[in-house]
Amino acid sequence: MAATKAKSATTRAIKTSKVGRVSKSTRSGKAAKPKLHKPRVSASLLEDVAIASRVLARHQVLDAFGHVSARSDRNPDHFVMTRSLAPELATPADMMEFDSDSEAVGGDTRKPFVERYIHGEIYRTRPEVMAIVHSHAMSVIPFGITGAALRPVYHMGSFLHSGAPVWDIRDKGGDTDMLVSNRYLGRALADTLGRCACALMRGHGFVAVGNSIAEATFRAIYTDGNARIQLQAESLGGPINFLSDAEGRLTTAGNQNAMERPWNLWKQQAKRKT
Amino acid sequence: MAATKAKSATTRAIKTSKVGRVSKSTRSGKAAKPKLHKPRVSASLLEDVAIASRVLARHQVLDAFGHVSARSDRNPDHFVMTRSLAPELATPADMMEFDSDSEAVGGDTRKPFVERYIHGEIYRTRPEVMAIVHSHAMSVIPFGITGAALRPVYHMGSFLHSGAPVWDIRDKGGDTDMLVSNRYLGRALADTLGRCACALMRGHGFVAVGNSIAEATFRAIYTDGNARIQLQAESLGGPINFLSDAEGRLTTAGNQNAMERPWNLWKQQAKRKT
Amino acid sequence: MAATKAKSATTRAIKTSKVGRVSKSTRSGKAAKPKLHKPRVSASLLEDVAIASRVLARHQVLDAFGHVSARSDRNPDHFVMTRSLAPELATPADMMEFDSDSEAVGGDTRKPFVERYIHGEIYRTRPEVMAIVHSHAMSVIPFGITGAALRPVYHMGSFLHSGAPVWDIRDKGGDTDMLVSNRYLGRALADTLGRCACALMRGHGFVAVGNSIAEATFRAIYTDGNARIQLQAESLGGPINFLSDAEGRLTTAGNQNAMERPWNLWKQQAKRKT
């Protein structure tokens, strides 16, 4: 079958690699079938994380990389996200449950995302955060590698009024493979995020948080939207008339009443197209 | 069912929100079924507003937000637009009828768009306007937040010869949630629009008007098109050779004979793809 | 039926228009059914013009406007193009035949494109030209309204080595509705085009010619492609290393052997998607 054949190329790539980390589940790959654990959360939460993954892929906020998580609605110390998988392919059956140290629970041996520590450490330090998106969206990266600060250019990006601080992995980690691959780095990122809705990761991407899956999805999409607009506005030269802090606060609060409209659309689109 | 399950995330977002306005129909949401009123206008008008909504979504002039309205063809003091709904999902059954104060008629208790006052106040001050589009199109925003004026770069954007004045909600409303949420703000925007075909809203979007649904749709699409081109032209540096005022007037008049061609295409596309 | 209902909006737009030219076939619209004339050319030519129209729509080189024509393969003084119609909807049945004065032959009373004179006058002055595309592609417009000259940045745009002169309708026509609506203006444009493969039209678009439908289509697509790349290259600042004139000549000649590859792909795509 095609799927089996195609594997050879990938296997070759992995074998010839001299450096790097291969998760246990991959190493034992063909030998043992991984053990699964069905997360102890509501079915709707699993479905919403899968839908958000596909929504964000459809909006090109995620490509083959990046991920979405949600805090467990049964145990607030736990969170769920898919096994290591391209977001467009996410289904409820791909979800794993992680504890407060970002380690898989229930003996689940499927390969997790290396960067699950981003999620675990933010859930730890931000109890009100219910969902998190990590993205490599192209329009956002420039604001993490230049002196230009990402600021709210329109009401959809109003949540940026709290700032979008830039986190540089080099500050705490020195030269790395750029991945948030342990709790220490996850905590450092969470510290930079502080009380903000969004933090940029230098040379990597960004993280957006929300008090619901719908809100985190909204913020990821409009972090990207705001960045696209700001890039164009900057190219016109001269000062930009950003939202004031008060406008940012008032609009962010107002937008929380408007989450249902986009979320309903996005869910329908995700079900239609994928 | 999936739709029911997914609601939980949204409901959570709304509940945790400390600030903001929730319409009566939402508050009573699950309890009472909203009362409907079928607008007293021609069936073709309802269908054309729905089609225009989907056309503009397909052209990315509208995303999950923004709206289209048309003046009633039975009572010129009234207008129709959908209930609060993503434009891509608009159908004739979603239409509500509003009076000259932008309030729903016939006891319709469905949730309306907060910003219906944009439409009502423009219909009041511009008797010849038959249709209005409000959009957050990304390429247009930069011209509302910088010193660069949006001007006609090609014949498709010729209607901009009358100017595209920038309206800043802060001038009349101080710090707000950026929404045109009452008649006072709607009137202020209508005053800035004056006799123009298009007005930009600082940090928010724009409004385009026409003497038919086809023309308002055309102008919304080509306000965006003109902005995209002008952004690129500005990046080349040096002065831009805009259309002269006379060219703008003559071309705008001429284009009114060419509305059928795009409108027929767009309708077919909207029916095919949505 | 929907198609009939939707007409009302368009009809309203046309009626309220104070200025402008309405073709005879439109004026008599509902009353008399237009008389058709089947062009006296090979069936494959009609099909290729229709396919090219849809190919260019799919590449966003044409939107609801713009057109493709081909010189008749039976009478070199004549050419064919569709009646006034969005290119994406073109079929062989929509083709009309025009004489060397760009007037419909065979008593065809369908509404033609106003700007058919672009085509007729170029066929008159360029006997080797077999096909012509007129487009409003967004990335090309900036080079017609600024001091920046469109020049070949890569081998696909090598045909621009002969220059892409800018034609300003104002030079011969004064203030107009920007349309090439008579032979005099068509001839002026043809004069500016000279021996070139492409001419830009200030505040309007461009025209590209070829010795086959495939080549004219190729050149229209890569005029746009070259413009997109050059806009980006200009934004990097500093001088651009364009193709030399000799490279332009050699590559243009070489590319003529490579027309079959894209044309076969584009035809398959057009048949698949439209």
Place this chain on the structure above:
Amino acid sequence: MAATKAKSATTRAIKTSKVGRVSKSTRSGKAAKPKLHKPRVSASLLEDVAIASRVLARHQVLDAFGHVSARSDRNPDHFVMTRSLAPELATPADMMEFDSDSEAVGGDTRKPFVERYIHGEIYRTRPEVMAIVHSHAMSVIPFGITGAALRPVYHMGSFLHSGAPVWDIRDKGGDTDMLVSNRYLGRALADTLGRCACALMRGHGFVAVGNSIAEATFRAIYTDGNARIQLQAESLGGPINFLSDAEGRLTTAGNQNAMERPWNLWKQQAKRKT
């Protein structure tokens, strides 16, 4: 049949061409049916090259032009790529096998890509390279024709840490048709590539190499991605905080473990959409 009819336009283009190279298989085109040779490699290799071609077309890294090859898994001196064909249409049946001089083996008389020498000469000088992509991606061209160097702006483009040298065909070939149409030019390009993952070709495109088909595909896609981001970052002005050389090395090594995720997604997308 349509396919036959459409040929006439193309044939006309080829006949009117005064200059240029027509391969033997084309010249004899209608007369003799070309002789085929089934490459002596694994079936999965043929399938993976076809899939990579379609994946890269879907990502707009290839359009009607450009190509993918893989080193033979039976004879390391040989490689396979499709006959001259738009990548989106590639199937295993279109594959030809080439020897170390880039000439077709087994008496295959189908028309090959003129630029197969790019591949053959890189396989000769880089024994560890298993797959190669040649692309004209629009966002990459600007870095080959200006003074701006393409450097890693994010971890997905980390393989650019080794540099993306610009090869100018004029240095060795003088004025040409810009094509790498013989071994001498192929060797010159391979020399400029050196030990790098990517080389830019002035006024033409780029070449990316990998130790697997998945990796070469990944690098072609993210050469384009990195270029898109860097173009935007450059437009913000001021210095860019690129990945350090150590970060580049570490991340490139790490990414080799993450090839399976995108490759699985891309394969599924390619099978779904084409």
